Amino acid sequence: MKTLEIEVFQCRSDNYGVLVHDPETGLTASIDAPEEQPIIDAAARRGWKLTHILTTHHHTDHVEANLPLKERFGLEIIGPINEAVAIPGLDKSVADGDEFQFGEHTVCVIETPGHTAGHICYHFLDDKILFAADTLFALGCGRLFERPAADMWHSLQKLAVLPDETAVYFGHEYTLSNARFALSVDPDNGRLQDRVQEVETARKAGKFTIPTTIGLEKETNPFLRATDPAIRRNLLMESRTNEEVFAEIRKRKDNF
Incomplete structure (x- = not known):
């Protein structure tokens, strides 16, 4: 089985x-x-013909080009x-725990x-690659639009148990603002301090911060660290539930 090849590029203002x-x-x-044109350009640059779109959720900035690309390439949309009724051009719907094949590569739906x-x-199981879109970002997580904080906390825990070396590709370049917020709730985390410097250097040079890894996020991402005693002390929430601590972190990020 040959290794998957991955091409990353910018769409819209901050989408990957x-x-x-x-x-x-x-x-x-x-x-x-x-966004249609950057995707077409990226495929042409690599000499690839699009055969699939793997849709993660219904927001416009993730599905806007579904129908134009389907019309152009005759591809399959999964x-x-x-959210099936809200995904333009959907051909195949998948649920939690489903698996399907992408060539010889097994894809697990979480x-x-x-x-x-x-x-x-x-989750491309054998390849140890996760496409997390707007659930897990580098040093962050998605805003809570449709479900409560407790649901997102439990969703993130499903990702945190994946192997530490799993490469995580996420939906937006929010890493610098996420990094600065992370320091506000976890200021004594030496690994986080180092990472913030790395992110600042990368962004000043115009470099992407994608992918990250599950292991790195567990060390530095406050949204995966609601159980950490130092964060709990900083928030004065030592005796609160993990869900409550996570909700407070998310609320603070919304207002940061």
Whole structure:
């Protein structure tokens, strides 16, 4: 089985476009479809023909190009069963725990409600790659639009148990603002301090901060660290539940 090839590029103002290519079969999937032309350009640049869109959730900045790309390439659109009515051009709906093949590569569907009610992530099992869209960002998580904080906390825990070396591709370049917020609730975390400097250097140079890893996020992302005693002390929430601590972190980020 040949290694998957991945192309990352910018769409819209801060969305990431991601193409996944299986060199053995020629299959090429766009993870979501935020903007038509950058996706077409990226595929052409690599000499790939789009065959799939793997949709994570229904927000316009993730599905806007579904129908134009489907019309142009005749591709198959896969997306979350719990948002099926809101996904343009959906051909196949998938639910939590479902698996399907992308060439010889097994893709596992992980439902992660929080940002939206039916958001899903795609875990390429043997490749140890996770496409997390707007559930898990580098040093952050998605805003809570359709489900409460407790649901998002439990969704993030489903991702946190994946192998530490799992590469995480996320939906937006929010990392610098996330990093500065993370320091406000976890100021004594030495690994986080180092990472903030790395992020600032990368962004000044115009570099992307994608992908991250599950292990790095567990060390530095406050939204995965609601159990950490230092964060709890900083928030004066030592005796509160994990869900309550997470909710407070999310509320503070919303107002940061």
